């Protein structure tokens with residue numbers, strides 16, 4: 001009866017979207033912890049790739065970090081980069097195969113710490129690649145150490161008394177920095193802490209792929225993401241942590257959107 005009512009209300013398309021797997025995702029269980037945002041972000045990327053009809057020509061570059069096995073989860077051509085080197089690998093792939101759509105998927109340790117130089121110069125060169133930057137304010141995979149994005153006062157396994165600017169500096173706002181560069185077509189920050197934010201994240205991912213399809217330049221979507229395990233919070237409390245603690249430090253918004261991209 002209930003499903004008939006849903007059909008009658010014309011909600012079937014949305015129902016199907018929730019219960020069917022995008023073609024761009026494989027039918028395998030992931031290794032992610034309960035409440036982690038990585039799996040949901042994978043799904044958003046896969047939905048966008050399906051909707052844009054680009055699966056056959058898309059190549060993903062997996063990072064070192066919790067998403068190290070992303071190549072097992074996406075049903076696309078993919079490869080694995082050394083820690084922080086995904087933008088360099090994506091540069092090579094895109095230059096050799098310009099007809100391909102190439103994206104990197106990177107955590108904040110991978111992208112902003114060991115890979116800080118790589119991401120900066122890929123953006124300086126205006127590489128025609130799409131970067132999905134998952135900021136969970138810690139090194140998740142290795143046990144919750146301090147990342148360049150950790151918050152002031154945040155207790156991590158390598159800052160047991162809380163991040164102290166005098167010792168470890170301040171949280172880095174990568175996306176705002178990259179937005180200043182002429183080769184960057186899209187630089188936006190979104191979050192996974194509430195359903196409305198998840199929808200906005202998907203739209204931003206779509207825009208980033210669109211920027212590459214239109215040949216407008218380098219695109220980055222930073223996504224504030226939860227890490228309940230290393231934050232020592234429940235899944236719900238982790239979402240509140242993003243909203244209450246991370247968003248004030250990493251404001252959501254569009255820092256650069258190239259002309260013609262919203263069309």
Ligand SMILES: Cc1ncc(C[n+]2csc(CCOP(=O)(O)OP(=O)(O)O)c2C)c(N)n1
Pocket residue numbers: 064065066067083106107108109110111114136138139140141142147
């Ligand atoms: C060259 C090198 N240095 C350090 C490491 C250890 N290491 C593995 S993952 C990682 C950080 C991962 O954190 P992040 O990129 O934020 O991703 P998350 O796991 O939080 O998703 C580090 C330091 C490594 N594998 N290789």
